Amino acid sequence: MPNMRRAISHKLQAWSESSHRKPLVIFGARQVGKTYAIKQLASDRYDSLAYIDFSRDARAAALFDASLAPAELVPKLEVFLHTLIDPDRTLIVFDEVQLCERALTSLKYFCDDAPQYHVVAAGSLLGVALKRELYSFPVGKVDLLQLRPLSFEEFLWARGETRLADAIRDAYENAPDQAFALHDRAMQLVHEYELIGGMPEIVSAYVANDAPGIDAMESARNKQQEINVAYLADMAKYATPTETPRIMAVWNSIPQQLAKENHKFQYKLIKSGGRAATYENAIAWLDAAGIIMRCTQVTEATAPLKTFENSSSFKIYTADVGLLSAQYEAIPQDLEPATDKAAGFRGGITENYVLQQLVASDSSVYYWGTTSKAEVEFIARAKQGDVIPIEVKSGRNVTARSLESFRERYHPPYLVRVSARNFGVGNGIRSIPLYAAWLLGEDLQ
Numbered sequence: 001m002p003n004m005r006r007a008i009s010h011k012l013q014a015w016s017e018s019s020h021r022k023p024l025v026i027f028g029a030r031q032v033g034k035t036y037a038i039k040q041l042a043s044d045r046y047d048s049l050a051y052i053d054f055s056r057d058a059r060a061a062a063l064f065d066a067s068l069a070p071a072e073l074v075p076k077l078e079v080f081l082h083t084l085i086d087p088d089r090t091l092i093v094f095d096e097v098q099l100c101e102r103a104l105t106s107l108k109y110f111c112d113d114a115p116q117y118h119v120v121a122a123g124s125l126l127g128v129a130l131k132r133e134l135y136s137f138p139v140g141k142v143d144l145l146q147l148r149p150l151s152f153e154e155f156l157w158a159r160g161e162t163r164l165a166d167a168i169r170d171a172y173e174n175a176p177d178q179a180f181a182l183h184d185r186a187m188q189l190v191h192e193y194e195l196i197g198g199m200p201e202i203v204s205a206y207v208a209n210d211a212p213g214i215d216a217m218e219s220a221r222n223k224q225q226e227i228n229v230a231y232l233a234d235m236a237k238y239a240t241p242t243e244t245p246r247i248m249a250v251w252n253s254i255p256q257q258l259a260k261e262n263h264k265f266q267y268k269l270i271k272s273g274g275r276a277a278t279y280e281n282a283i284a285w286l287d288a289a290g291i292i293m294r295c296t297q298v299t300e301a302t303a304p305l306k307t308f309e310n311s312s313s314f315k316i317y318t319a320d321v322g323l324l325s326a327q328y329e330a331i332p333q334d335l336e337p338a339t340d341k342a343a344g345f346r347g348g349i350t351e352n353y354v355l356q357q358l359v360a361s362d363s364s365v366y367y368w369g370t371t372s373k374a375e376v377e378f379i380a381r382a383k384q385g386d387v388i389p390i391e392v393k394s395g396r397n398v399t400a401r402s403l404e405s406f407r408e409r410y411h412p413p414y415l416v417r418v419s420a421r422n423f424g425v426g427n428g429i430r431s432i433p434l435y436a437a438w439l440l441g442e443d444l445q
Helices: 009-017 034-045 058-064 070-081 101-113 152-158 162-174 183-196 200-207 214-238 243-259 276-289 321-328 343-359 401-410 434-442
Strands: 024-027 048-053 090-095 118-123 143-146 292-298 309-318 366-369 375-381 387-392 415-419 424-426 429-433
Touching (some): 009 034, 024 034, 034 048, 034 090, 058 101, 070 101, 101 118, 152 183, 152 200, 152 434, 162 183, 183 343, 183 429, 183 434, 214 243, 214 276, 214 321, 243 276, 243 321, 243 343, 276 309, 292 343, 309 343, 321 343, 343 375, 343 387, 375 401, 401 415, 415 434
Parallel strands (some): 024 143, 048 090, 090 118, 292 366, 387 415
Antiparallel strands (some): 292 309, 375 387
């Protein structure tokens, strides 16, 4: 994988320099680039790397069979890895740590007894793979950091469009009421991202072609299918035989859920007569695995929003929009605006894309709907504390009925519409083009 800039790098750097540093646990879905980010940190900040990958070398788990005291573990690691470990200059890494629960537990003792060491543990499926009745998670003894797929900004960096990313930021921050001159080029790249997504290996393979085209797109699609197969294999490996088919059924239903006019998750679309009691654990598994995003309804758009969360009403999106496009077998022409029966499909893709950008900044996002048909795709609190409605449209033709209903009821300081339109402000509505959605995420709590 060529050098790929990640926004999380500054957080990793800050952790490495902090005097209050605890062992760090980096979690996230498979293939989001955890190992790459860690090794990049080691290259930038440390003189040496003491790296163990439990998925590649099962023998390493035996190092943790006896004492977990760092005074005994560190010499064993030095012998096993044929390297000296300097507390200030060596980064110790336990990768795929879900495969060695005692290694995860050892972080507690590094925190308590040997805080001078720089220790990072990374893993996929940490929320579902660990048998906590055997070994306890070191709650309060570690720093936690979630890594997600590349945001659109990071995609632009990888695509060699750093200047465009900077120009979009400048327009968002300094000229929100003026048209952006590079609008068409930016929108073209949004549609490209909606098909490719933000999984680093896929993006890397795609941009490696000097002139990305149909061959590069086909190569990316093949890798997306490989990741989908890997996810299905994880479901079989880490879930019970009873739950596995239910988890797969929920996962495979997401494209259909997002293609209908109302994107609220419906159990009957999984199977006729399907009920929450049958599938709620499967949804929880997918959520814990980090491969879906669940957006829950709030009955009142009043802060704090968590107070009014209706956990029985929610929408489910894939953690990466490119994987959703792969499930649809979508091609570039499918994303072109049109008035046809596929409009719901484009709406679902666009919502998935926007939510992915909003949560990239760790924003807490919900949706608002009433007993009538008024519904705002997303709502969230701005950093100033106001609850802001965010309407999402895939094209340029927009209406404001739901936004107006929201305004009449809650009187927010402004409304937001994210769409294929250019920047603009009018009638109390701030128009944000799709390619600037990541910046909106930065403005949310």
